[in-house]
Amino acid sequence: MIKREQHVVIAKDTKTRCSSSRPAMALHRPDAEAPLLAAGSKRDGAAPPTERNNYPLFCTVLASMTSVLMGYNVGVMSGAQMFMVEDLGLSDRQIEVLSGVINVYSLVGALLAGWTSDRLGRRLTIVLSNVFFLIGALAMAVAGGYAVLMAGRFVAGIGAGYALVIAPVYVAEIAPASSRGFLMSIPEILINCGLMLSYVSNFAFSGLPVHLSWRVMFAAGAVPTVFLAAGVLTMPESPRWLAMKGRPGEAKAVLDKTSDTPAEAEQRLLEIEEVLKGGVTSGGGAWKEVATKASVRRVLAVVLTLQFLQQASGIYSVVQYGPRMLAKAGITSKSVLLGLNILFGVAKAGSILVAMALADRVGRRLLMLVSTAGMTASLLVLGSLFAAFAGAKDDVAVAAVSLAALLAFVVSFSVGYGPLSWVYSAEILPLRLRGQGAGLSTAMNRLMSGVVTMTFISLYQAITMAGAFYLYAAMAAAAFVFIYTCLPETRGRSLEDMEELFHTK
Template sequence: MEEEQHRQDSEAPLLAASKPDGAASSSPPRNRFPFFCAVLASMTSVLMGYNVAVMSGAQIFMAEDLGVSDTQIELLSGAINIYSLVGALLAGWTSDRLGRRLTIVLTNGFFLVGPLIMTLAGGYTALMAGRFISGIGVGYALVIAPIYAAEIAPASSRGLLSSLPEIFINTGVMLSYVSNFAFSALPAHLAWRLMFAAGVVPTVFLAAGVLTMPESPRWLAMKGRLDEAKAVLDRTSDTLADAEQRLLEIEEVVDAGSNGGGSTWNEVATKAGVSRVLATVLALQFFQQASGIDSVVLYGPRVLAMAGVTSNTLLLGLNVLFGVAKAGSILIAMALADRVGRRPLLLVSTGGMTASLLVLGSVFAAFAGAKDDAAVAAVAVAAVVAFVCTFSVGFGPMAWVYSSEILPLRLRGQGAGLGTAMNRVMSGIVTMTFISLYGAITMAGAFYLYAAVAAASFVFIYTCLPETRGRNLEDMEQLFRTK
């Protein structure tokens, strides 16, 4: 009792500081410690976003320096997403065996080696080898950061904390665009190498910082380390009563999994709630990427060049604008996720994506030959900004939040790996076929196709997804069984 009272007294100033003046005593203040843990874990996603998107500007200078073709650019841009399948499928296994924390450290290792190889590459083969190692890191980052954030967070702030990986991915994308712009004035043989090298330095510091975080309490409970799990829950819950309740719910789920007989994958085949959860995760990840977001992320300068923007400096500057708009929109999603819920954000997002893609497609359909028309270029820029903003205000972060929180504990690592694999397959298909696609059906046809996928995702979300805001992770399977 004295130890518990001491803990309450020591945390009182922190909790009091987070409580607004005049707040009702019945509303407990939120604990800030899980926020700091989730931020540190999610910062690996900055490296993921940087390594994926840096090709957007680097490809211009690589083509000039090494003479790589459009086909090779397509492969280098999109292959990282296909290679990430390796990381995505291994991450679930690794996180279940080594723990969430060490898996994040391993992820940083891939982001150290891959970009370093790219920086020193002398030809296409070495470039592809570097993209392969970076791709494994991308798969790991996409799986482990949302899992850790969801498992460390109390229900009251899970939407906010689970959105952090997406905001950091977009921060990485934005920084890669800034890097593209900053190094664009250098000679071609230096410019693209420095763009990749800039992503190497932070990895060591991030890996060291991650080792200061606590391990996921749910992983500790799965390993039978209940005392350690309880200690982490005491530090990451809003109140001691909340910590006790979370521990009881986790223990029930762990006991149910260990006494259920058979494998987790047998449950997928035999339990309606579990199989429906996994199908929902796969569908969400399919729609998120099939709607074409990575075509804009990786080929934004090419799209705008075809809309009439002719200056390389202006193209890279506009790319920075897209990155700022995309990252800034995530802040709206973070602020609203635990207030209005996941489902409204997803519906507004997919509706806005559909509208902006239709406008962008119509610009190319109606003004395909207007190469020097500033008004046409301005409308195209506005449509692209609207697309990246509406994507990031809902579908971008909420697909990961929703997926990480509805998967049962015993399936979370491997299920998240499968969902990420689906996401990366579709991203790879989109990015490795975009140049060929618009060459076959025109730029207008490509964006009309993406608009149709976005509209289908709206219908799927409206008809199939229940709201999860405020629910404990251990309640999700029942929610999907009864809906």
């Protein structure tokens, strides 16, 4: 269990009491000249500052660069696998395991990330994740067989688990309320940039001799780790961690740089100190609330269901096996398959920009509903195509429609459900359960992504490719129903309001 404390603090003067039946409101921020409001006071109609502070964006991008490495290490197997089979004679089952096991191994890093970050600090934990990526990439690049490849995936998986937890934690702790949704989407888009870069690497090195091509693909992931680790050390430490360590002066200096106004910085520091004065909520205390309060159990169930359905709808099957899917649709050229994989990466990363731009404007719920509806429709089209034209070769029309449907699925996922399930989960977890809940949320996501990728080949061999897509479509449809019936809108609400919205106070 990750035993880290709450990771997001919002100025109490942003607090606007909302009920679940009222429409979401725009966030209110103190004006530059506004007096500091007393804790717990309410203020409506405050004019937002004319300029947004961009320093948190700089820190967010630096902290989230480790997400690029996570995406690269996950995605590089997509194209490398066809060369590894030819060079090392790996079986379909071995490829299946190597593709998905990094997600399972990431649970180790995810479960250690909270403990490590509370002791070493957020910055050094990000540096540590880069070290794991460096060792894992080099181990896979020099591997002579399946056992060493598995060892390399294990080490890289630990780095992936650290990256999944620590980047969002750091971002949440420095982000002002006005741009929380936008900034918390950046780690997700950089994961997808890493995926896209891995596809570019697959294509760029595919012309090398077979015994070198896949090794260089893995080795390329080691190159940026040292530079990224050095860059992370130039950003400030988390103000929450500094205050935990008895360094309020340094925490205030960071808050001055990362808040929209001096008043907001002062209020954020007061709230941190108030929480620390009350003592750290232990893991046992948090889980006692889960055992005794139905409302807290309901929130935890919402978070876990969101993450379960996100991965059960099959997105990582496309990430890892896109070329194999297109090959089944009739495309046989390796270079064309790897080139189209880049298209998937561009579409996936680009679509998240839309989610980032709209998350704080139209709301999380609407975007996720549109997203899951599009996912369901595109998966049904794919299933129908493979059912009607199974075994078709050199049928340009079938291949073109299959490609379009796969792209539609990727875009639909990334424009809403992909990034916003993380944002929504982080927002609604109550303060005293946020650390442990985030750990469970990450664990559920990684476990399901591992299961999906480690069973895809066996699944379509057992129930056909059409059957696999129909199964994923059912999961996407279930996600739509769940979001529509169980998830209220959270846009414009402070983190304190979430506890009233879900009745967890």
